Amino acid sequence: MKFLIKQPQLYRFLNYCNEYNLEKSILDCGAGGDYPPLAIFSEFGYKTYGIEINDSQIEKAKIFSEQFSFELNISKGDMRKLPFENESISYIYSYNSIFHMTKKDITKSINEIKRVLKPGGVCCINFLSLHDSGYGNGDEVGENEFFQIERGEKVIHTYYNxxxxxxxxxDMKILFKENRILERIYEGQKIKQGYIDYIVQKMY
Structure with a gap:
């Protein structure tokens, strides 16, 4: 492997996916960036699909795919209205993406994920927690929803208890849940990050 995906939690999700005898198809909702995690699933024989709303993130993923000769099938799209048929994908994840929406839109997106997920299929979703040091910063736009500056852009961050x-x-089976609180140095400052990770299964 000539690259390293920085989200170890997705390797855990891959292990869960490998346990089930479903067609090896996977969708990433929020799939762009320098090192698209779909690559690790592609290496394990999964048919990959990705949607990404940000053009620059799509371009970064395209450069990665060309460099490492991957066909990840990442296209522009909105997870609030997924361009896939009902019950058509075995495994779906949205990692470090879905909390950049209001709670109303998060609900729409998760309902879309449920619609597209096959019966018995598994998905991975994570939320920002109230323990994150960013909680309460910026302009409040709703309950625990804030506009904050991220990489020079004003972006919504929504926090969950x-x-x-x-x-x-x-209506799903919770296979795994983890409340993570991390401390690290970011841009010379010590920060605390709080996440709540879920791996859940769609019931038959």
Missing amino acids: INEGELHFK
Whole structure:
């Protein structure tokens, strides 16, 4: 492997996916960037699809794909209205992406993921938690929703309490949940990051 994907949690999700005897198809909702995680699934024989709303992130993923000879099938799209048929994809994830929306739009997106996911299929979604040091910063636009500056752009960050995500998964089986609090140096400053990760299965 000539590259390193920086989200180890997605390697855990890959291990979960490998446990199930479903068609090896996977969708990344928020798939762009310098090192698109779809590449690790492609290396394990998965048919990959990705949607990304940001043109510059799509271009970065295209450069990566050309450099490493991957066909990841990443196109412009909005996870609030996925361009896929009902129950057509075995595995879906949205990692470090879905919380850049209001809670209303997060609900729309998760409902779309459920629609596209095959029965018995598995998805991975994570939320920002109230323990994140960014919580409360910026302009509040809704309950625990804030416009904040990220990489020079004004972006929504939405924060969840520890059990709030379960409201989205009442009709699904929770296979894994982790409340993560990280401390690291970012741009010379010590920051705290809080995430709540879920791996859930669509019931038959």
